[in-house]
Amino acid sequence: MKYYYDPQNRLPYKKRLRNRCIAIAIFVAACALIGSCIFKSGEKATKPTGFVVNGNDPTATSKEWIKDTLRVDSSIIDSLKEAHRAIKVRDTLTESAAKSLFFGEAKASMEAATEAAPKEIDSASADTAAKSIPENDPVDSVHIKAQKDVFLAEKIDNMLRRFRPMHSAILVVEPKSNEIIAWGETKDYKVQNSPDYFVKGSFPAASLAKTITIAAAMESNRYSLNSPIPDRGAHHTLYKNQLRVPENYSGPTIELQDAYAKSANPPLAIIGMNTGAKRLREAARNLGYNMNFPGGIPGRSVYNPPDSGYGLAEASCGFTEATTLTPLLAAAQVRSILMKQPLEIPWAKDVPGYAPKSRIALDVGKFSENTYYGLRQAMIRSVTNGTARKHISTRNMARKNFNALNIGGKTGSLDGQDPYGRYEWFMGFAQSKDDPSKSIIVVIMQVHDLQGYRSQPACQVAAMIMNYWAHQTLWPKK
Template identity: 70%
Template sequence: MRNRCIAAAVFIIFCTLIGSCIFGGESDTQAPVASTAVSTSLPTADSAENAPVDSAEKPVNALQASAPLTKAEEQVENIANTQATIIAAVTPETQPEIEVIDSAHIKNQKDVFLAEKIDIMLRRFKPLHSVMLVVEPKTNEIIAWGETKDGKVQNDPDYFVKNTFPAASLAKTITIAAAMESNRYSLNTPIPDQGAHHTLYKRQLRVAENYTGPTIELQDAYAKSANPPLAIIGMNVGASRLKSAAKNLGYNMNFPSGIPGRSNYNPPDTGYGLAEASCGFTESTTLTPLLAAAQVRSILTKKPLEIPWAANLPQFAPKNRIALDVGKFSENTYYGLREAMIRSITNGTARKHISTRNMARKNFNALNIGGKTGSLDGHDPYGRYEWFMGFAQAKEDPSKAIVVVILQIHDLQGFRSQPACQVAAMIINYWAHKTLWSN
């Protein structure tokens, strides 16, 4: 914009000079006469020394100021003033602030390469609030992370332990875990499917005794994040089984040193509130990013829950592995949860972005990728919460795997950055490029 304004100013000056050459012939002939008159009327050196002079101004300057300008001189002065005005208008009053990048928090991370890629994405996409977390499942160690607040990259990941984030549809993991633990449901069990998936009206929960309407398999209801079918499952399973499954996933627990904060899940025994909790259609169910990573790692490894740790993040993650007093799901439930998460990538809400659109084809084909998406409005901080939690595991060597958790909070009235699934796909792609083909 500034260059365009300057170019326009130069063009105007050029046109003015051409006009003065064409139409200013008379003034050009008079200019030497005026110049001569001025030069002949100037005082000599002797008279200048004897004349009374103001201490702040020389005699020649005073004589020039009092002499009338010719038309040619007046035109040149006007052009100069116009050019100065245009330049002043396009020149910002304050220079843009230069961002100073502090790379200390990047160099202190386990996987510096991946940490640098995350930092680049945060500065490029500029999410309002966000946290990105990558965990190595075998050791359960945090290998890379990134965070923004108010659009600025942070040096400390204090969102890891914050427990005011609504879990949204990530709470559906509790529901299908409770359903499979009850031995009344399998991945292929048909569930009544009435109305839109993103809504939850009471009429969508009323199922006739001899229902013959449309149905959806349990794994697809989870993969497509269908609220009414999951709410129906939760109401049939009951609050007691839901709470038991939630405990195995780390909800309603006070962790050592308060790291992370307590994630809450308290469904009522009956009614519409039970349906809301079953599908995550409520702000009262909360989840910390650190616990979300622990849940995915537990599902992937088929082991009891453990909170991810890091050696150099004492306020935001445990310093070492800590065994928790939680139960373990059956092998069938772990298998079902893993397959349902893979279904979310192949046939569900994450299918569009976690694909060859955002990943190299060879990386995408070499991995088993699973996950769960979720979105809901929240108030601390205020905005639209968008989740992705998932994993990527090499098909040929299952020991090569990562857990990825992405949480972004968008301004409801403002700019939205790239979808959380797209960010997760890029992180997985970076990791796969370095890990699978390093030789």
């Protein structure tokens, strides 16, 4: 049974954030009103019988209480309105800053309400609002101006400052020339001036290693994109009983291209075990693993599957930290698949020490035309029917741009140690349907705090970059 995605029109991000903040403000004001009622009711109940306010008027107590309550709650609403105006004026505020601003206002206002001191509410709210707005990191535009596509580089820099990933590397490559046209990087939430993560070889490849498995499977001529693979259990797990397939298996199956697109661990592990470690190593060699590159740029990416057993299954589906990958090599792999050419490391003039200064031919083999075609189609399947489908869509891209592009990619996620956190990958491409010479390669690697804040998903960031590039390239201003 097939499911078809019917995207819905959504409001822009800023408007959605504003509406959420307004809803939070209304909710907090309502809670404060209820709290004031309870507080005042309790206070009135503790007064002795026959207590008289304003002469002998028995209703004076309730009137004064209503006036005090309205006065306190109006100050709460006023302070929340001030916070909302501050958010509308400061476009550079991040979502976290907006949330802290509103929650800070609400907390200060509610504390003051319990003390029934309207003047103190206004001052406390103003102090809280001022403290909750984080200071932006100073922007050093030197590394931005040095990049080939300055406008795209500035866009990436703004996104990093807005989304604030703990660690990240963003790489954009022009496939035809294989030149790096824009990049960005963060460490400990701060934007960096040099992309040293590009060449670092300690990042777990996660499910990006599945590219090796289907390449080896198609090179063996035993599998095609539509080959049925036993599909046992959950896709994100890898238990030994999921790998024990009976000889006369008649259970559910999944096509090879869908197993790759949906990043299904057990089916890819079964494929790898049937293909064999030798073919996997040969395919990995063509994709640049276990190689020492000229000048050590990039660092060595490791892929060493055992000859048999559960370790072979782990390596086949990327369910191990032992398989590592550099962002620079990931971009080279996508370019090799898109251009149907042997592997070549992307180069750039403006990042000495982190990328080659010119094109360098590598001593690696080439896949068959059928394998290159299959890899490309499997990556496109990841966007149309797989793990990248949700974010690389009209939710984050203009419909005109999305419909004008062939977009493919592969996602991956796994815990790692250097640096410590949850690794999230996306490597992929966007290519014009009308003019295939217009295309880009996007690689994003993010590391999230396991116990804390997570930035926007890598697929969403990739979609925004592709959308910006398409606006500038496919529809040039007249």
